[in-house]
Each structure stands twice: as C-alpha cells, then as structure tokens.
Amino acid sequence: MGKFRLGLIINPLAGLGGSVALKGSDGVAAEALAKGAVPKAHLRMQQALAVIELYKDRIEVITASGDMGETIAKQMGFTTRVVYQAPQQTQAQDTQKVVAELLNETLDLLLFAGGDGTARDVYAIADDNIPVLGVPAGVKIHSGVYGITPHASGMVVKMLLERDLVSLMSADVMDIDEAAFRTGVVRAKRFGEMLVPAEPRYVQAVKMGGKESDELVLADIAAEAIEQMEDNLCIIGSGNTVGAVMSELGLENTLLGVDLIQDQALVASDLSANELLQLTENKTLKLFITLIGGQGHVLGRGNQQLSPELVRRVGKDNIVILATKTKLKALDGRPLIVDSGDPELDKALTGYYKVITGYHDYVMYQVANPDLA
Numbered sequence: 194m195g196k197f198r199l200g201l202i203i204n205p206l207a208g209l210g211g212s213v214a215l216k217g218s219d220g221v222a223a224e225a226l227a228k229g230a231v232p233k234a235h236l237r238m239q240q241a242l243a244v245i246e247l248y249k250d251r252i253e254v255i256t257a258s259g260d261m262g263e264t265i266a267k268q269m270g271f272t273t274r275v276v277y278q279a280p281q282q283t284q285a286q287d288t289q290k291v292v293a294e295l296l297n298e299t300l301d302l303l304l305f306a307g308g309d310g311t312a313r314d315v316y317a318i319a320d321d322n323i324p325v326l327g328v329p330a331g332v333k334i335h336s337g338v339y340g341i342t343p344h345a346s347g348m349v350v351k352m353l354l355e356r357d358l359v360s361l362m363s364a365d366v367m368d369i370d371e372a373a374f375r376t377g378v379v380r381a382k383r384f385g386e387m388l389v390p391a392e393p394r395y396v397q398a399v400k401m402g403g404k405e406s407d408e409l410v411l412a413d414i415a416a417e418a419i420e421q422m423e424d425n426l427c428i429i430g431s432g433n434t435v436g437a438v439m440s441e442l443g444l445e446n447t448l449l450g451v452d453l454i455q456d457q458a459l460v461a462s463d464l465s466a467n468e469l470l471q472l473t474e475n476k477t478l479k480l481f482i483t484l485i486g487g488q489g490h491v492l493g494r495g496n497q498q499l500s501p502e503l504v505r506r507v508g509k510d511n512i513v514i515l516a517t518k519t520k521l522k523a524l525d526g527r528p529l530i531v532d533s534g535d536p537e538l539d540k541a542l543t544g545y546y547k548v549i550t551g552y553h554d555y556v557m558y559q560v561a562n563p564d565l566a
Contacts, residue, residue, distance in 0.1 A: 304346065305328065
C-alpha cells in the first residue's frame with residue numbers, strides 16, 4: 194500500500210502583522226519585522242503535524258524548500274520530497290508556484306498554513322479536485338477552508354489516515370481589503386470555493402458579517418460591563434459588541450484593535466502585543482472580549498495582540514465575554530473556541546463562562562475546543 198501523499202505549504206510571513214497591531218500581513222511584512230514581530234506560522238504547522246507524528250512512516254510530505262515546509266517536516270522526521278526551491282524572502286507568488294508544482298503530484302491532501310491571503314493564493318492555482326485544508330496562522334481568517342485551530346487541522350488529517358468516513362464539501366475562500374481594515378472598515382469579498390474535508394467539529398464556519406442592529410441590547414451589555422470594571426486596568430478587545438462599551442463611556446474606540454482604559458478613561462489605544470505587556474506589568478487586569486459571529490472564536494481571530502503571556506497575566510477568572518443572545522444562538526450549541534497559539538493555555542481556558550448578554554443578564558456558555566477534548 195502506497196504512502197499518504199501530503200502536500201505541505203507554509204507561508205512564513207503569515208500572521209506577522211497581528212502581534213504588532215498592523216491588522217494583517219499583506220504588504221507590511223517588512224514593517225512588522227521591524228516592529229519586532231516574530232514569525233510563527235511554522236509553529237502553527239508544527240502543532241498540526243504533531244497530531245500525526247505517530248503515522249509519519251505512512252506519510253510522504255511533498256513541499257517547498259526551507260521555511261516553506263522542508264525544514265519543519267524534516268525536523269519532525271517525515272519522509273520529505275522538495276518540488277520547489279523557495280527564495281529566502283518569500284512572496285505571494287511563491288505559494289502559487291508551489292501549488293503549481295504540487296498539481297503534478299497525486300496528492301491525498303494539500304495542507305497549508307497561513308491566513309485568508311494564503312488561501313486566495315492556493316485557490317488561484319489549485320485544481321478543483323484536490324482536497325485542501327488550512328492550518329490557521331494568519332491575522333484574518335474568514336475563509337471556511339481552515340481548521341478551528343492548528344490541532345484541529347491535524348485531527349482532520351489523522352481521520353483521513355485512519356480511514357474514517359470523511360466527506361468532502363465546498364467551502365468559501367474569503368478575504369478582506371487590509372488597507373480598509375486598518376482604517377476600521379471591514380470589506381469582505383468571496384473569491385470562490387475549494388474542496389475541504391467536511392468535519393464540522395474541526396473545520397470552521399465562514400464568519401458572519403454585519404453589525405448588531407439592536408442598539409438597546411448593546412447599551413445594556415455595555416452598562417453591565419462598565420459596572421464590572423471597578424479599579425482594574427481594563428483591556429478592551431476588538432469588535433462591535435465590545436466597542437459599545439467604549440461608546441457608552443464616550444471614549445474613542447479602535448474597532449479592530451485593542452485599547453486600555455482605567456477609571457473609565459482612555460490610557461492607550463490600538464496597542465501591539467509588546468506594548469500591552471509593557472503597560473500591564475504588575476497591574477490588576479480585566480480583559481473584555483467578544484466572539485466572532487458564526488465561528489465562536491474569542492481568541493486567535495483578529496486579536497493576536499492578546500498574546501498567551503498577556504492572557505496568562507490576566508487570568509481565566511478575569512476574562513469577561515460579552516455577546517448578544519442572538520450571536521450565541523447562531524452557534525447552534527457549538528462551544529466558544531480559544532486559539533491563542535499556545536495549546537496548553539487553550540486547554541487551561543476551557544470551561545463554562547458567565548457571558549454578559551444584557552444588564553444584570555447572563556448566559557452560562559462553554560469554552561471547549563472540540564479538538565483538544
């Protein structure tokens with residue numbers, strides 16, 4: 194019996210802009226690196242591949258040289274064949290060139306690490322008949338072709354290796370205009386579909402767009418959140434629901450960034466991961482966050498400024514989740530998800546949270562990454 198032929202692509206620049214508050218990486222990789230961003234896409238792929246390490250004798254990894262796949266695959270002991278020599282400084286067209294080379298192979302699955310921009314690059318070249326799956330490593334992940342976490346992506350590959358009955362479905366490739374995104378405007382566009390393993394426990398739904406229309410509900414949620422701030426230094430995450438808190442306080446809000454307030458006054462706005470660590474050292478903290486509609490992620494989607502170190506500093510008991518009941522009902526019972534980049538932290542954050550859904554109104558809701566159960 195032949196080996197499982199796994200096409201592997203890593204976008205080494207994916208996610209660089211998130212931790213330094215650039216809202217993405219497209220066209221700003223050099224700026225992100227200059228601000229101290231550290232490439233982490235290879236670590237995300239490593240987390241996915243770790244799930245299938247026990248099966249490596251049954252797998253042939255077909256990939257690009259160096260940081261685009263070869264290095265991590267060989268380090269982990271996988272049989273590895275290189276079909277594309279990547280330059281030291283990769284660009285979007287390198288992903289496309291790797292895909293073009295992989296089309297000459299008879300792949301069982303194409304596994305790639307990146308964000309929505311990477312998914313677009315794969316889609317631009319990939320054959321409609323090749324099953325693909327993304328390992329989430331970017332800032333923007335609106336597309337439905339990604340696992341809910343890197344570990345979840347690995348679990349899907351494991352199911353294929355164990356010959357579990359896994360259906361295939363067409364999933365949307367989405368992306369947004371990063372230039373508009375950095376000014377606070379979300380302008381999403383559907384680019385097409387790719388064939389992905391249909392495993393709803395592990396593969397994320399496409400993000401639901403649109404703002405909450407019921408301003409009274411948001412005002413009630415904001416009023417309850419403000420009562421809970423007390424004397425703490427408060428970290429205000431991104432999104433419209435949390436933005437309602439800033440509006441209620443009459444403070445300027447970074448809709449797609451992270452702000453700090455104390456005593457109902459703005460301390461600093463649109464902060465990077467390092468800036469947040471510097472400003473919160475030895476402080477009593479509370480973190481106010483919401484979920485992405487349709488997906489349920491509360492960490493790891495568009496708020497990578499909230500680093501694992503910062504979240505540990507805050508502590509699980511000081512994480513305050515805000516959401517309308519409409520958003521929670523739309524999850525249809527699926528749990529909330531944390532994908533901080535640190536699987537051990539993600540496990541520690543599981544459990545039931547008292548989600549603020551109105552003024553003195555709460556819903557107990559579970560954070561329980563299915564792939565880490």
